[in-house]
Structure formats: C-alpha cells, structure tokens
Amino acid sequence: MANYTAADVKKLRELTGAGMMDCKKALDEAEGDVEKAVEALRIKGQKGVAKREGRSAENGAIVSLIADDNSSGVIVELKCETDFVAKGEKFQSVADAIAAHVAKTNPADIEALLASEIEAGKTVQAFVDEANANLGEKIVLDRFAQFADGYVTAYMHRTMPDLPPQIGVLVELDKQTDEAAAVAKGVAQHIAAFAPKYLSKEDVPAEVVEAERRVAEETTRAEGKPEAALPKIVEGRLNGFFKDATLLGQPYALDNKKSVEKVLQEAGVTLKRFARIKVGI
Template sequence: MNISAQMVKELREKTGAGMMDCKKVLEASQGDLEQAMEMLRQKGLASANKKSQRVAAEGIIESYIHTGAKVGVLLELNCETDFVARRSEFQALAKDIAMQIVASPSVEYVSVHDIPEEFIIEEKRIEAGRDDLANKPDTVKEKILEGRLDKRLKELSLVDQAFIKQTDITVEELIKKTIALLGENIQLKRFEKFEVGGGTAKKVNNFADEVAEILQKK
C-alpha cells in the first residue's frame, strides 16, 4: 500500500524513531500503526532518535588488534554518563564497532555527513562522465547519478554498513538498539585504522630492469 507522509509523521511523533525507520516498518506492517510501533520497539528504535539530541561527553577509547597483528583500530565512543560507559553492553558495542571497521576495508568516515563536499562533487563529476550516461535524458541521467552517488558514499560510511554479526541491521541501527537499551545518547565520535606498511611507499622491483642492470655490469 501507499504510505503517506502523514502516516510517517504520526509514527515518528509517537516513537521518536527516524523517518526512514518509520516508513520501513509501516510498509512491512501494511500501514498498521500499532504493529509498526511494536516493530520499532522490537528493533530498539523507538525513542532512540529523541535521545540522540542529548549531549554525550563521557565514554571510552576502544582498541582492537586483528589476529596476526597486521591491522588495528582505535575509536572513541561517547555516552552521557560514566556509569553507562562502564556498562558491559556499552563496552561490547565499542568492541563490535572496532571489529566492524577492520572488516570494512572501504570505510573511511563515521557517516555520509562527514564526507567532504569537495569529494562528493568530484565523485559526481566522475560518474557524470561515464559513457553509459552520455545519451540519456537529463532527468534520467540525474536520477541514475543520485543512485550511484548515494551507493558510493554509503560504501565509505561506517554507520551504513551491514553489521557483521547480524547482517539484517546496519551499524547505525545497532547503535540505536543500544541507546534504547541503556537509555542514553550514544555517539561514535571518531576512529582511526592502522595497517602495517600503511602510508609507506614500498619499493617495487622490476625483474626486467634487474636483469638489464646485471647484464650491464658484465
């Protein structure tokens, strides 16, 4: 059925969940408001968005070193109180997110909102120049561009990744579930990934050049 903006607004006002989350559960429940509310509660999304406006200045620094010690992650996960920062559920969330970062090689930013505007402009320019768009009408071309750009940006965004331990939810939904569970705003402030050899220019040996050099010495 067609889900109206008014239905989404009503559900959002009742639960505090995000607009897209409200739309998804309304579609899944065929517009049944009560069922949609229940689905949001089961997902831990109801009221999470209201809490997301509160200041989160406490938290922890989490680290994770992957097996083999070739790649590791440091991240800062914030909450509102030191009490919640000491909760095992909060610390487990931080560890899960750190593992997610290691498992997501394309991820460079916490969210799409952190991606620099100049990068987005350049990506759109590159996509717009692809041969398969050359002869398409402007309206069609723009729609395809938006879809491709959205996909590209989400590939770089950590919170848009499918959670490695439960692939039917995103990292953002995982955080919202923990917000609902612990009753405090939780925000992933920043992260940094470290890889052995990262940032170092490696010398690449050319076999043909090596042979030529040896022959010259003879």
Template structure:
C-alpha cells in the same frame, strides 16, 4: 689502549640491547668509555637510517591502547623492514612502551611523542638505538589519538591492524562490547567516515566526478534527460555512502542490521563520535 673485558661488553649490552660484537667494537672504538660507546652505537643507528632511507619499512606492529578510565586512546605504528623483526617480542614490547608512554604523558602529536623522555633519553634516540641493535630501518610511522566519554581499542590480525572507537557514553560492559563490535567493523570494512556528513569534501567531489564520467561513457545513458541522469547519479552516490560510511554499512555480525540500527539496539542514545584505523601496508 683500554683493556676491554667480557664483563664490559656484557654491561654495555645490558644497557643498550645491542649485539655482543657491536658492543665490543663500540668499546674498542671509544677506548673503553661507556658514554662514547653508547654514542657510537646511536650513530650506527643513524647511519643505518641514512643507508636505508630509500628502503620501505612495510612490516611492523600496530598497538592500540586506552587509559584505565576508557576516556583516551592511542594508536601507534612502529615500522620495520621484515616480518622476522616484527614478530620479535622485544620489538613488540618497545612498541607497547611507546603507546603507554604516549598515554602517560598525554601526548597529542607524533612530533611531541618523539621528544618524550624514556629512561632519560628522547624517544627518537631510542628508535635509533633499536636500529643500531637490529640493523633494520625502523620508524615510528603513525600516531593517532581519540578522546571521548568512552574509547575502545581493538587490535586485529597479529598487530597488523589497530582501531580506536570514540563513543558518546561512558563505558559499561554492554557499551564496551558494542564499541568492540564496531571496532571489528571498522577493521574489516574500512569506512572513510562515520556518516555522509563527515565524508571529506575532496573525496565526495571526486566521487561525483567519477559517477558523472561513468554516465557520460555509458551508451545506455546517451540522450537521457538531465533530470533523469541526476537521479541516477544520486542513486550511485547513495550506494557509495552505504558502502563507505560506518553508520550506513551493513553490520558484519548481523546482516539484517545497519551499524546505526545495531547501535540503537544497544542504547537509543549511543553514538560513535569518531574512529581511527591504522594498518600495515
């Protein structure tokens, strides 16, 4: 049996980031073979994943980043089980590395991102390494991307909410600040679409059904003509659009304006092409 020295244990720890005791056990189990020891630690991560598959990873960090030219942006949610791990700087840096890797490799889909090589290993293996080292269920839970002439990234509340805003104009200081203000709006007010035309059909149909059911159950509405009920329903839907679509919402930084009016005050041609919002929980 190979003799395991403190230097060997430290070397493996430097390579993997795993704890001293885990590294020592891995080297003992692999008879001093470093490659096998690394595989052992990775398998440990897979074992943790299997053991905790029914547990929820509700904590974590959200990272929002853009390319230097401000034309591409990504959102990454790296989940874990506890707030203690979520606040660990190594964990946060790992999430940052994932976001930067996605931008560098021009990734569009989560499954593609998991296959990207980081230090000669697929990212999904690096996630297992983190699980082996930390001992918690860790998942790359969400990945979103926006491409536009101007993209602004915003992270809110200690990496718990991330927003990307796509704009139809190239960023300058004024446009970028406007994008940031709109991102704060999205973070706080949770719109479901840019405008009413972009509300998903299934959501709109569900809302119409709810409105009509409310009218049917309201004693004050009994016996009213169908055309009157239709106008009341239309008014309720209008209120729904004002509350849930970005451009119609009251601007949080100036309640005298809607978001659409704020954009027009910055530049008459400024438009939001899309947004993404990712939050913990």
C-alpha cells in the same frame, strides 16, 4: 676460530635482532663472548643508522594501551624491515614503551611525539634511533591515535598467528552503558575488516563528494541513460558511495540486515570517532 655454539648465535639474534651472519661475525670478533658481541653489534648498528634510512620498513606491529576504566586509549604503529624483528620481544617492548609514553603525555601530533622526552635527556626520536641501532634494521614511528573523551576500546587483528597485530582499531563511544563493551568491540572488528574511510556522510570532504558526483554523471551519460533520469540515477550512485565509504552507512558485519548506525542506535550509544591503522599502509 672462536669458541661458540649455535645456541650462542640464537641467543645473540634474540638479544639484538641482527642477522645470522652478522651475529656469527660478531661472535668471531668477540672470541665467543656474547656480551662483547652485543656491544659490537650495537656500535656497528649506530654507524649503520644513516645507511638504513633509504631502506623500506613495511613490516612491524600495532600496539594498544587502554585505561582500566576505558576512559582513554592509544594505538601506535611501529614499523621495521622484516617480520623476524617484528616478532621479537625487544621490538615489541619498544612499541609498548612508546604507547605508554603517548598515554602519559598526550602529544598533539607525530612531530610533538618524536620531540618529547621518553627518558631523561632522550627524545622519542632518539629512542627509535637507538632501537634502529640495536636491532640492525630501519625502525620507523610515524602514526598513532589517541582518544580520551568517552568510552574507548581497541581491537587488534593478527593477519598471521605468529606475527604481532598488523591492524589496530581505536573506537570511542559517547558513554558507558551495559551494552557499550560488546557494541564497541563488534564495531571495531567491523572497522578492521571493512576499512571505512569516513564516519558519516557529513565527514566526507566536499571535494570528494563533488568528484564522485562528476564520475557518476559521466558514467550515467556514457551509458546512454535518458537525460530526465540523470539526477535520480546520479543520486542513487552517490548514495551507494556513501554506503560503502562511511562506517555508519555500511551493513554491519555481524548482522548485514542492519547498518552500523542502526546497531549503535539500538544500543543507545553514539560512535564519536574511530581510527584504523594497518602496518605499512
């Protein structure tokens, strides 16, 4: 039997993210040599990439990178199969490297990002595939957000203290002011908690508005309300939908007597756009 200790198994798991039994088997085959075991796991990992394609990647992390002057920022979601890998330094370093690459190259979309070169001769897709092989799990990169046209900041929320951030919010104000940092942070925290779908009424697609109107009309008629009162009731319910679904219409989390729009107005700033990403959703 190969000569290795529990500490060697632990070290190999930390280096590769592989499961305990895989690490023990690799150490057996490498006769206790950790470096050879790492190499063996990497080779097996490359062979196993295709086998992992059908597996579910619902864990992971959101990482952010904000310019020192808050003129730009990015958030990136990198997914994996287990929280064990998500918590690992190697997984998070891969996510951080991708975020830095996004900030540097400004890709137009996820397809452009995956096709771009993160290292000489290596695309981001190949970089992700390499992480897949090294960590022994399915690793997926399919979402990011990047803003660079105002005052940009991010809020990262941990759902569990021992996990990396699972929710990331990127916000962009129209300008930098004395109050911008505090307001942007507060609104980003609000977005993380309440998950608005749209920024304002004007941003809600027409087909969504019409569908909500139909539901409101059918519900009101089913309740037996007078036909003459129908338009007013429907508009009231539609306004309720806008209040719930749009960021500017929602009561502000830190002062529910004011809407988010009112808080921004009082601070003298405009929220241009936001992005909210939750791991796996």
